[in-house]
Amino acid sequence: MIYRRKQIPKGLRDYLPDELARRRALEHRIIEVFNRWGYRELVTPTLEFVDVLEPEAGNGLKSSMYRFFDPDGEFVALRPEMTTPIARLVSTRLRSDVDPGRFWYLANVFRYADPEVGHRREFCQAGVEIIGSSSVFADAESIALCIDCLDGSGLQGFGIDIGHMGFVNGLMKDIGLEDRTATAVKDALLRQDLVALKSIVDELELSSTDRERLLALGDLRGDETVLETGARIAGDSELALRALDDLRAVMQRLKHLGAAGPVNIDLGLVKNFDYYTGIIFQGHAFGVGYDICGGGRYDKLLAQFGFDCPSTGFAIGIERVLAAVEQGNLDLLTEPKPLSCVVAFEEGLEEIALLDTRELRQNGFIVEVELDFRPMDAILRRAAKLGRSCVLSYSAGPKCEVIALEGRGELIVRRLSDILPSREFVIGVSNMRAKEL
């Protein structure tokens, strides 16, 4: 349809150079942290068979997958998250690599949801999966690595809440809730709808102790002392008690890893992915109204692909962290900018100009070549707009005029002469004009 020619589908967006430069800087910082912790990268296809993505896609996700028939008549979907594709890949191709396998990814995922605050239909996730270890130390490593990534991105004032599926589940089992009620309770906790939690509990015929135990789930958050409160309401539930042991061990490990600072325990935490089985966590940042990262243990997911193997991991929402970082007015582009220039030449001088261009690029200069022989005014304006350090103008035989745009003429000439000792560089006469730009 012609009238759509200038539009893009709802919930998607373009990225322009300035914003992308900051976003890439953020991605590089995070990737660098992944690499420093010894993780290796995986890439999976953007499309997968629905059969792969569906079995464990959580309540919310199933209906929000982009699904369609490809030209071969296969039922495929755009991946709504990366954990399931990686589980598929590892269970089929990397079975010998899970001792444990430490993998990272940076990929765009797609969810067909109403675009609103912080939700887009295509967004980028950076994450890791630790596959093949059932130890809580793997969970602690995953959380500490996540915190290291957020620290590395320069984000300040973020918090991580950790919980355990076993606590909520164990407690509900101990009280003897039916599956349907248990789902309703978890849903209320997920939405943090304490009014709904209370009305569900009010409708059940429970002893006053059990009533209090369920209602307590709404606000069991804080430092390690919450574990003691948790122990009091866990009763005899082995599942819940084991969950508390896990959380205690994770907190201990996080302290040793120097990562306990931003962490709170929330025993009522639940997640909207059905595949989580143990420790779970999520992160938020001051000033942005939604979660920026989340993850947890999913010991049963790989078994769906015929490979029974415990795993844990997390994903960080790149756009969300970027929004949080920028809200804090932090500059992601702290790397010193290399010198950059625009090379312009008169007809007949292209040979030496382009020879120099190659030499300069090999020596770390960023070099753009003027293509249209435009007047020097236009070239200077453009160079200034893009923040280039200088314009090199080849117009008078072997001499090259250097027009510095940031007033570092002498220094630039020295650097240029070091790289190209046989060329004579002079501060250009146009320098006067450059200052007026």
Place this chain on the structure above:
Amino acid sequence: MQYLTIALPKGRLFQPSIDLLNRAGVFTCEVSEDTRKLVFEDREHQTRVILVKAVDVPTYVQYGSADLGVCGKDVVQESCKDVCELLDLNIGYCRFIVAVPSSSSITDVGGLGFNSRVATKYPRVAGEYFSSLGMQVEIVTLNGSLELAPAVGLADAIVDITETGRTLRDNDLKVIADMGSSTARLIANRVSYRARRSEINDVTQRLREVVK
């Protein structure tokens, strides 16, 4: 520390909610709906109140422009915003109802035919209600004066909220179904509820004590 920002709805819930905040000692400065001022600060309690249209309260809260908000369950339900519901404030009680002209022979929702048109300010709530009954009706979204719709033949029935049922009677409408009740809720931004838990819990607790 930053002020805790509370979004209050203008209109019928305004006075009861400001009374509650006053009695709870959460915000005790004078707030008037009649001035053009929309932001009020209480230095002593470190809280700020912003006045917004009732249907916009969940939006301000979801985006984190307000940490807390007071708004009717009807509005929360219809807006479908991702916010935490902390407390039933027990004010602004009303019922969601389905009504038809008094002269109609229809006595329950089952009596509405296949091609019935239902006018409402709550298209989402109404749509979910009818589809939960397995009924297909055409929902017509209006922004006010719903009572008029059946009278002029725009709709066969209306879905609306009512406190006493008087407006319905005055307009010759009768209730054929009660869809449940609604009261005002204290809602919180998801991240604020975690990042500023102790302050918010303090406010919730103070309010809980004054809520009947």
